[in-house]
Amino acid sequence: MSSHHVRQRYWARALIGFSAMxxxxxxxxxxxxxxxxxxxYIQQLVTQNVDRLHQRAGSRRVIDLHGRADMVKCMVCDYQMMRHAMHAEMARMNPSFAGLEAGHAPDGDADLETDFSTFRIFDCPRCRGILKPDVVFYGDVVPAERRLAAQxxxxxxxxxxxxxxxxxxxSGYRFCRTAHERGLPLASLSLGVTRADxxxxxxxxxxxxxxxxxxxxxxQFS
Ligand SMILES: [Zn+2]
Known part of the structure; x- marks a missing residue:
């Protein structure tokens, strides 16, 4: 998210695709x-998903280990705001893009190829820093407060x-390894093999x- 060109393309596509997500x-x-x-039976749910669907389904004790896709955060001052509010600002700033229709790619971003060089990005309202989705990207480190809460x-x-x-x-395997080291029963429900088999x-x-x-x-009857 460091190159301005990459960010223009990302946010222009996201502006159209986000409603699908x-x-x-x-x-x-x-x-x-x-x-x-x-x-x-569940005291704490720790998820690597960033879609907030656990909360929408009614889970209350959730740690979003990899963050939330519905929020953005300033890379300089940590200011946070809802992503849809940032989208609304950019729709206002980019009326020609906001009117575009596009198919939806599987990653939640719009399947749209066009010239993004005129797209205007909404920056942090507090310090003008770069806003980015409040999620842990591949290669990023899970913030310490969330990791500690899960521990x-x-x-x-x-x-x-x-x-x-x-x-x-x-980030997920780590907890299984710790559970195993502490002698806790560790179970897996999934279709395929796991790293913790x-x-x-x-x-x-x-x-x-x-x-x-x-x-x-x-x-429910036990
Ligand atoms: Zn800021």
Whole structure:
């Protein structure tokens, strides 16, 4: 996000594609995890997703380890604002772009190829610094406060369940390794292999939603 040209292209495409991402729907797995929390079986949910769908499904105790795609943050002064507010500013500043229609690429950005050199980017209203999505990009470090919050929750946990992740990203694998070192039961529910396979106490290679929904049914009467 350092080159102005790259940022122009990013924000122009995002301006058109963001509405598609905001309309992403929760799955049965999201809702089942929220139900397990309300039943008292989940004390802390730690997610690498940045889409806020766990919260939308009803989960309350969530640590967004990799940040939130619906917020932006100043790289200089840490000022934060909602991403849709930044989009609204840029739509106002770039009326010719805001009117464009485009198909939607799988990454949530618009599938649009055009000349972005005239696109005007909205900068930090406090210091004029660069605003960027408040998410951990590949190669970035997870902010210490979130990592510590997850470690505190892990220290108070009786068991760890990894859901729908290959654990290939170290920020998630790290917690499984710590759980294993502390002798906690460690389980995985996912379709494929995980980086933590050798550490697991239980492993279910199965689709998430039916298994989690069945867990909600079984546990609600226990
Ligand atoms: Zn700033």
């Amino acid at each position: 905001r309309e992403a729907q929760t799955s049965g797995a999201h809702r089942a995890l929220a139900a397990l929390e309300s039943q008292g 505190v929750a892990l220290a108070e946990s009786e068991a760890v369940l990894a859901v729908g992740t290959s654990l290939m990203v170290f 050798a550490l697991l106490s239980y492993q279910w290679r199965a689709p998430l939603t039916p298994v989690l929904e069945e867990a909600v049914r079984c546990l």
